Amino acid sequence: MPPPSHTASIFQPLRHARFRQLWMANLLSNLGSRMQAFAAAWQIASLSQSPQLTALVQTATWAPMLLFALPAGALADTLHRPTLLFRSNAVMAVAAVAMALLAYGGGQPVPALLLLTFVMGAGMAFTMPAWQASMSSLVPLHEVESAATLNNLSYNLAALAGPALGGVLFQLSGAGPLYLFNAVSFSALLWIYRQWRPAETPRAATPEASHQGMASALRISCASPRYRSLLMYAMGIFFVSAAFAALLPLLHPNAGTYGSLMGALGAGAVAAAVVLPAVRQ
Template sequence: MPDPSSPSSSPVGSSLVHGLSPAPAGRRKVPLTRPLRHPRYRNLWLANMVSNMGTWIQTFASAWLVASISSSASITSLVQTATYVPVFVFALLAGVVADAVHRPKFLFYCNLYMALCAAIMALLAGTGLVAATPVLLLTFCIGIGTAFIWPAWQAAMSGLVEPDEVEAAATLNNLSYNLSAIIGPAVGGVLFGWIGPGALFLANALSFAGLLGVYWSWWREDGPQPQAAEGFRARFVSGVRTAFGCARYRRILRNVCTVFFSTIAFASLLPVYVREVLRMQSSTYGTLMGCLGGGAVLAAFFLPQLRARVDKTGVLAGAMLVYGGMLLAMAASRSLLLLAPLILCGGMAWSATVSTLNAAAQLSFPAEIRARTLSIYLFVMSGGYVAGSLFWGQVAERWGVRAALGTAGACVLANALVLVTGSRKNPL
């Protein structure tokens, strides 16, 4: 159980007056596997890894299916837009709801809804009459479930470990996600042409079974649903006021918006890049997606040592320099032998970026208001993703995918430079 004096279990009062709980006096290395000693966290982590694998299989299948149906770069990039628009639209509402409901019960029903959406997509694809529009619409529907899950999931998971284990837990969560990012696209790349997208969508629907079982057990063990003391409007206002009233949290949000606006170019344009620049097929797309995930998996094992020596701002700036360099190299190269290790390095940088920003957000406020403040983080993040996927899709449509990737890489590098120059006055 968390320490009663920790930010995750302390009273809201004094912590919210200052916006953030005080930072620890010094950094120490927390072993990567330490959060797994908590049984409930461990069970959720394992079940979530299986679900993540299904998600990556569906992500691959949806993007390549739309790229196969339409030759337009802007249409292909809409897969990412359809994924993140619901998060942008519903994140703030989801945060208010997540702080007022019994989280295991809420997460059970959200995951059940997403499993049903994936099953419908599988049924539609199985008919052979699939088109880009219904795939995008069902991707949007699944995104609605994601929007409501994320604040509750983030708040629940950070409450299952000790405060000093939150960064290790965030890294483990990324490790789970990125192990799946290696296996899922690889499986999708091999099987897409053999068994078709319908079977891959069905695999995603079935992958929710483990999570549903864990949430059902947790829900039954925890007893009745608590009643929120405040009304909806009061909870919403207090969450927004608390988040934006804190100068450090505003800096986190600014970095989240600018970083994700630029970095989404990779996910949005990779199918088009493989098809038009490399002139290769779905297996290559799966391989390059797997390289990004492989890099993120490798990063999980050296990030604890790095964080013991370098502050959050330094880790984030260095990661962005590497990721920006990867995008620039993609714009300049057509060699798969060169691209694979470059994207592997980009995956390491991506894991460092996501886990650093995520942990900083999770540790910013106490448990009583954490889902609401995290929902603002997700709102800003998804806004960057949505705007970026639309913008880079249009740039690729007008000037080519290589120009779009190169420009996105330059933006990431510029953001890293701004972060470094302002780090002494405004640390993350």
Template structure:
């Protein structure tokens, strides 16, 4: 097939996509450093398990609250200008967190509020970024572009936490927050240059350019278009089933990231460097998954892969409280990252292929809403459960829920939409 002959790096021949990809890679690295530093800072500021577990809630609640509006904005306005504004919001929030820590004004409330502000910038950036990919490269290169984006994210998930873990003890958290703010400067510059044009199509030096977006379609909010996106997503039976399934999966799986700082602090009795290594090992598992995914998909149906990944992640959550000998939690994190990447790419791939480009950003925003709402609620739930019954029971409960999801996924024989 023609799509299969496209090399992984071929989309980088398009100048605008290449510039945005490298800028986004830098921003991803800074975001992962920020995420790890903020989570460990929160664990250092308070003894409340609920407050620590609310870190993912602060990150994902904006996606739940604003994803529908963000999807409509991505379909209504120039995506370069939208990404420019949101990159500025994220940079300001990261810088504010750095200055709060340096001035000694950081508290659990301040960290959570500024994390929420960062999440707001991310919520309005995500649909625009995902939808822009298909308009910045040739049609046959969309799959390769998506894999490149996934590679950037996974490599950042490997390197960002590792760097944060290495630097947070000797330097403190503030320089890491500043590094995140600086990492967004390339995205600001690239989006500023893009925003000065009216073209949203492919800017390739070779190959046919896709037609520029109709300016009238990107001028203002349209309530009818907003309703159409929600209606289209919910009325499709297979898509509705995907939303429900994804909500249950992400509700359970967020227990790992929500409770991991508490596991490192209270069970392993280790410091921020160990937490960074744990998160970095999870990123390494995601990179390994990216390298194996194509071969695994050639051997197994998507439903089998999803069920296997869910079972593996569930087993990690069940066994993690028992793994107190230091190398073993790293191996568990590696397995969790491998399973997590398979879960995300399978579900996200189904969501992205369900509707045509004209509706893609809005219907993707419904998917993001379901996932983000489940993660925000799940993080708070597992934090409260930890305070009531402890980590040794809360994590296995989340793991058991994922095993149930694995059985149901296999039984229902979920297929790509």
């Protein structure tokens, strides 16, 4: 692929109506997801007082990415992407409603919270490949990098605001409103995906195509020494950061402090996104 003839500004992709709608809806959904993640981790830490069970929140969140990301990427290449995105987000919305019902009902068993957290993680694992591929198809080639930066900015802004806001709301009203907000936050995305489905031609999906896609991904990845090194570095960094996040709820006495610290992680990510272009140069 030849390099783009010029570099687009970071906000240029927002001129495209479909991308702008999806970006704004995804920002709202990311905010709800970060608030839900905060509430689940703090609840389980408070209910169990167990480092092992508290650490399982991170396991339940990210194990689906390890298990399902490769088949999800193959499905994103073979299935009708708006339909796949609609269904995976609908599953996450249902899981969020179930968490809210548990919270408002007063029964909040730790195994059920962990199971629903796993379902949320599975929905995200099937969403991410199709989402990233769809976003790059909604803007011209020279705006793809700006679109990717905007998508990362959406996630990091939610990581900054979601836990901090969640900590305040949790102290005022408990976990129920946070789970309910997360369930409602999917509504805009689901509406857009439903409108988008007839506008894109469905793909003819076959099991053979999915299997070939996964085999090709593994073959190409293993054949590149530089890519293998990149994966190893990423795995090492993620292992340490996930372990830190897993034990963070146990180190501080109240939800507000924990939310502020999670928000500080998001603030660092936003600052890095601003500094990164200069570092690359």
